[in-house]
């Protein structure tokens with residue numbers, strides 16, 4: 001046994017090993033990794049990029065086997081199923097400004113489809129060793145962690161460049177799941193991570209299914225990004241005195257194991273083949289489980305042959321696969337294909353959209369119908385929720401607001417003209433028991449063009465962040481020479497109430513809500529029960545729409561504004577605030593220094609409580625959601641357009657009926673027919 005293993009095998013592990021060797025398991029109780037045989041070779045280990053990576057020294061590595069992929073959740077939960085081993089319940093997670101926080105680790109989550117083929121993370125050193133000991137006992141092979149030298153040799157795959165494919169960080173996104181640009185734009189302001197995003201888009205901010213990026217020249221996957229990987233060595237601050245062969249470097253005074261390789265939360269620098277963490281980083285995690293750290297297994301060819309000769313099996317004779325092994329390989333292949341296909345579809349959607357650019361350029365920019373809102377005073381807030389207190393008097397200047405929520409069609413034109421790309425994940429409703437967050441919603445691959453979120457051109461656009469909305473508004477302003485912006489929270493509430501002080505702009509009766517907006521009604525409830533196993537939450541009337549619907553299908557308010565109840569909730573300019581203590585009273589947006597969360601107004605198609613006019617909710621400024629977050633727009637008004645009261649003149653839409661509204665009327669007709677078909681099913 002290697003020196004390090006001897007060192008780190010504490011009393012617990014020896015007990016665990018003894019336990020495993022005395023328990024006989026059926027062949028089908030374990031899953032072995034697919035191994036790649038690496039040739040013997042010499043390489044220059046280290047780099048000049050950091051003191052911890054010096055001196056650069058020549059290392060001779062013998063032929064060995066290394067797993068093609070990281071150990072997955074599925075493989076590790078198989079170990080838990082087959083034994084009564086209890087892994088650590090605590091996981092260190094990188095949070096605000098990179099500070100480490102302990103989080104509870106629940107293993108049930110990893111059984112979820114979509115997560116079972118992610119690398120297993122959050123395992124302590126002890127857990128990792130217990131798994132290896134068990135698998136070795138089961139298979140009669142000496143599985144182990146690779147040494148640090150073997151890891152770097154394997155990661156380089158013959159390359160002396162920064163990354164195994166070359167030096168250009170823009171190509172990193174093809175080879176691994178790192179902290180890419182869109183992810184850093186999302187998480188940077190929210191979590192204030194100091195790391196700079198990699199200059200590309202790898203289409204994934206969560207852990208990814210192993211083997212869904214390109215491999216290196218040895219055929220090894222995910223040696224860049226996703227999860228960092230435990231190695232067999234103890235940590236040394238540099239390579240002074242390092243071994244000149246591929247063995248693990250251990251010594252009696254060293255007790256700190258560590259990991260090599262970048263992860264999904266780390267920058268381009270850490271994805272380099274030679275990258276080593278600092279002593280400070282290593283000590284902060286120590287032997288604990290870390291959210292971004294996994295491992296992959298190595299196997300000595302020498303030992304393997306020795307063991308197998310004993311059992312009459314030669315190295316090149318493949319062991320017959322168990323049923324469990326066969327189904328694991330088949331399921332993994334399927335999971336990989338699903339991810340790869342999903343990415344290809346997203347790419348095609350973007351390309352198709354860009355291909356329409358020429359056509360879009362010939363058509364005039366869609367200027368949505370706007371309604372003049374007169375200046376006035378109103379009582380903002382309510383006693384219905386603490387977030388809406390205290391009720392306070394607000395004066396609002398005259399402004400114009402769009403009659404409808406911004407539609408897919410409008411956003412398509414913008415995206416095609418500007419090549420604006422939103423992130424490719426979006427919150428969605430899931431089964432109430434199934435989600436990562438166990439409350440019925442989860443973040444999932446998809447964007448505003450995903451058919452599920454964009455049934456027609458005249459549905460409201462969702463899965464757009466506050467930042468995306470502002471990018472659209474900047475473009476629209478630039479195209480038209482007008483000043484478009486998001487409404488302030490006060491403007492929105494004033495416009496929604498349209499002079500009413502009742503719970504809803506039409507009155508107080510909950511049963512009438514379905515005439516005025518698309519909420520979580522009987523139809524919505526039926527769809528959620530059918531598709532998402534939701535239970536017992538609905539508005540006691542039927543608005544006829546299951547999810548979002550074409551804009552303008554219900555009765556407008558007194559100002560002539562549609563969907564101020566339901567369909568999608570709408571981003572406003574203001575930062576999120578706990579309540580209205582200290583809110584401005586002049587109708588301006590309430591902006592505070594820390595503003596990673598923005599306010600939104602109006603209920604959604606999937607939410608019952610909060611359809612009332614004064615409701616408030618929030619969302620991360622860079623977050624996208626299909627649970628009902630979109631927007632409508634405001635235009636600063638010219639003095640000559642101001643009307644003095646809410647009389648009929650003020651309700652008049654500026655300009656004649658536009659092509660947009662003619663097409664919308666067609667879309668509404670089609671939606672009515674579709675609803676009838678849904679109901680008759």
Ligand SMILES: [Ca+2]
Pocket residue numbers: 177178179180183202203204205206264
């Ligand atoms: Ca990523």
Ligand SMILES: [Ca+2]
Pocket residue numbers: 518519520521523524543544545546547605
């Ligand atoms: Ca509905």
Ligand SMILES: [Ca+2]
Pocket residue numbers: 405563564565566567568569570602603
């Ligand atoms: Ca709405």
